[in-house]
Amino acid sequence: FRDKNNCNDCDWEIILACRDAKKGNQARASILTEFLSKKGIAMTDSKVQVSELDLTDLRSIRQFALSWGKKPISCLALNAGIQSSVQRRTVDGFESTVGTNHIGHFYLLSLLLPNVKAAPSGRVVIVGSGVHNPGEPGGNVGSPAGLGDFEGLANGFKDPIWMIDGSKYDSDKTYKDSKLCNVVTSLELSRRLKNTKVTCNCMNPGLIPTTGLFREFNPVFVFLFSFLTKYVFKVAASEEEGGNRLAYLIASNELNGVSGKYFSGRPGQQEFEPIPMSAEAQDPKTGQRLWTLTEQIIKNAIK
Numbered sequence: 390f391r392d393k394n395n396c397n398d399c400d401w402e403i404i405l406a407c408r409d410a411k412k413g414n415q416a417r418a419s420i421l422t423e424f425l426s427k428k429g430i431a432m433t434d435s436k437v438q439v440s441e442l443d444l445t446d447l448r449s450i451r452q453f454a455l456s457w458g459k460k461p462i463s464c465l466a467l468n469a470g471i472q473s474s475v476q477r478r479t480v481d482g483f484e485s486t487v488g489t490n491h492i493g494h495f496y497l498l499s500l501l502l503p504n505v506k507a508a509p510s511g512r513v514v515i516v517g518s519g520v521h522n523p524g525e526p527g528g529n530v531g532s533p534a535g536l537g538d539f540e541g542l543a544n545g546f547k548d549p550i551w552m553i554d555g556s557k558y559d560s561d562k563t564y565k566d567s568k569l570c571n572v573v574t575s576l577e578l579s580r581r582l583k584n585t586k587v588t589c590n591c592m593n594p595g596l597i598p599t600t601g602l603f604r605e606f607n608p609v610f611v612f613l614f615s616f617l618t619k620y621v622f623k624v625a626a627s628e629e630e631g632g633n634r635l636a637y638l639i640a641s642n643e644l645n646g647v648s649g650k651y652f653s654g655r656p657g658q659q660e661f662e663p664i665p666m667s668a669e670a671q672d673p674k675t676g677q678r679l680w681t682l683t684e685q686i687i688k689n690a691i692k
Contacts, residue, residue, distance in 0.1 A: 401463070401640075406442035406453060413439035444469055444493030445479040447691055454500035461507040464639045467494040467571075468516035468594075472564040481690040482547040486560070490567035492546075495574060495683050506587055510645065513589040514638045515575040518568035519653060522667035525593075534565035534667070536573075536675065542682045545689065570679060572651060572666050577676030579649035588648035591666075592638055594631035634661050 403420065407413030417437050440456070443449035471489050479488035498513065505511035519525040523533035536542075537554030544550055551558040553566050575591035582589060638644060638652060651670075654661035669675055 401436065403437045405437070405439045407439060408441070408443045408445075410439060410441050413441075442497075443480075444489045444497070445485060447481050447493075447496055447687065450493060450496050451500065451691070454497065457501065457504065459507070460504060461509075462501060462504040462511060463508045464512040464514060465498065465501055465505050466514045466516070466635065466639055467498065468514075468635060469494065470516065470518075470567075472560070474560055476551060476558055476560075478548070483686075483690075484546065484551050484558075484563055486563040487546075487553060487567045487570065490564075491570035491574070492683060492687065494571070496687050498574075498578070499684070499687075502587075506585065509586075511587040512639065512644075513575075513578060513587065514635065515571050515589070515591045516635065517571040517575065517591045517593055517651065518565075519593045520565045521569040521572045521670060524667065525653075528565065528667075532559050532562035532565065534562065534569040534669075536566060536569060536669065536679065539678055539682055542679075542686065546686055569667070569670060570683075572670045573676050573679050574683075575651070576649055576666065576670060577673075577680050580673070580676065582648065588644070588646065590638055590644070590648060591651045592634060593651070593653040594634055600628060600631075637661060 405413045405416055407416070417439050420437050421434065440453060441449075442453045469489060471486055473485045477485040479485055479493075481488070483492055494515070502513075505513060518527070520528040521534050522528045523535075528534060535554060537556070539553060540555030541550040542553045544555070546553070552563065553570070556562075572591050575589055579589045634652070634654065650663040651666045652661055653664045665671075
C-alpha cells in the first residue's frame, strides 16, 4: 500500500475477480512477491485469491455473486477496463466497452452492495478516468464524452444501437462515455448511500499505457504512444502510481467518512486529491436517469 501506517487494517483478504484466471494468478504472484513483500506487509498465500468473473456476461456476474454468498466486503473496487478498437458486443448484446466498463460493473455492484453494507465501514471505489471530462487533458482530444438524452440506452442498447446517446459508432467515444458512466454512477451511489456507513468515491488513476488497455490497437501505435506520453510529453503515470492511488482510496484512514469525491493527480506527484467532475457528471438528473435505465436494461436482459 501507499503507506502501510495509513491503512485501516493491513490484514486484508484480497479477491481478484478476473476473466482470465491465468493472468489473475500472475497478478496474485506479483502482489505476494513483488509488492507486499517490498512494503513489509506480512500476508500469507491464502490471503490473496483468484476467482473467475466475466463482466461481459451477466450470467457470470450473477454466478460470482451467488458463490460469494453473504460474506461482508470491506471494499468493493470496480477497476476493470477495456477499450475495444472494433465493433463488438457482449454475451447479452451490449456494445462491449460500455457493456464491460459500466453495465457489468453496475450489475456486480447491485448484487454485492448488501455485502458492503454488512461490513463495519464498507467502501466502494470506482476507477474512472480524466477522459470523462471534456475539460481535462485527454478528454479534450478526439470525440468528447457525452450521454445526450440516453436514446441508445433507453432503447435497449442492442443491435443496431451501439452508442448510449444513439449516435454513430465511435470507438474513442464509447470508452470516454463508459468512464463518464463510471463517474456518474459513483456520485449517484454516494447520494443513495447518504445516512449510511458506506462510502463511495471515484478516481482517475492517470494515463497508464502499459496496462494492456490498448491491447487491440496496432502495436506500433501503442509503442509510439507509450514512448511519447512517458518520455516526451511526460504525462503518463506508472502502473505503481496507479496501483498506489487505488490502494489509497481502498484503505487510507484519511478517507474515513469521505464520499462522493473524484480523486486525481499528476504523474510523479504525491498530490492525489479531490477535483471537480465534469458538469454532466455532477448533474443529479443525469445520475438518476443513468441508474434507472441501466437497471432496466439489465432486468430485460436477464429475464
